[in-house]
Amino acid sequence: MRWWDLDAVMELERELFPEDAWSRGMFWSELADARHPLASRHYIVAEDGGEDGAGRLVGYAGLAAIAGTGDVQTIAAARDHWGSGLGGRLLADLMRQATAFECHEVLLEVRVDNLRAQRLYERFGFEPIGFRKGYYQPGNVDALVMRMTEPSSVQGTTTDG
8 A cells, every 4th residue: 555545545444444444644644654774564456457547446455563562453344345355355365464574363342243254264264352442433343352363374365355
């Protein structure tokens, strides 16, 4: 993900997460620590081929890594790509990067009402470890905290998502 992707990222972000979408500033802040020798962030985008060959942004994902622990910051796939395996490919890329960052575990938060995402994470080996009450604002929705140890074990995963 680069700065020039942000218009399309923000459009998809608002569509998929209308109540608790990240701001443009939040993405800028993350990208500021993604492209230098000591970077602790990794952000990617996915594009489809597009009828005109230009490609449309259909997904994105981001990972933070600090002191051997990775944290999935965000992951999103356009609704018309649900069930296509895109979510799994994005998550697999984050796990490869977590391994490159030498993470021994990866954490994430997921809305308690997002069962589709929870199933994807479970297929990758994430396990529930707790809750964060009122984590998603302004809707005051709880988050399920999940953890996976051994992110290197899923490097070749192509699980549908």
